Amino acid sequence: MTRTRRYQDTLLAALTDPAEAAAYLNAALEDGDHDVFLLALRNVADAHPGGMTKLAQAAGLNRESLYRTLSASGNPELKSLSRLLQALGLKLAVEKNDSAA
Numbered sequence: 092m093t094r095t096r097r098y099q100d101t102l103l104a105a106l107t108d109p110a111e112a113a114a115y116l117n118a119a120l121e122d123g124d125h126d127v128f129l130l131a132l133r134n135v136a137d138a139h140p141g142g143m144t145k146l147a148q149a150a151g152l153n154r155e156s157l158y159r160t161l162s163a164s165g166n167p168e169l170k171s172l173s174r175l176l177q178a179l180g181l182k183l184a185v186e187k188n189d190s191a192a
Contacts, residue, residue, distance in 0.1 A: 105138075112135045112181060
């Protein structure tokens with residue numbers, strides 16, 4: 092019998108690649124739902140080599156604050172989000188919305 096990998100394990104393995112993580116987060120942003128983006132950000136953070144402790148250190152954030160920020164009820168400040176993305180090898184960008192009036 093062939094063993095299958097759990098979806099979450101496969102997802103986290105893919106999200107260790109910064110290009111894949113960026114595409115994943117951008118897709119979550121396009122959804123327009125704050126909760127979807129936070130879940131995606133949490134998955135990218137979970138995929139970070141070294142775990143949350145090393146990610147918090149790299150971002151200059153308190154580990155407990157990072158967990159709160161990424162929780163289902165989290166609401167990251169722009170400063171925290173920027174630091175977190177930088178530690179993940181990503182950056183925040185703004186683009187013109189061609190579908191807007």
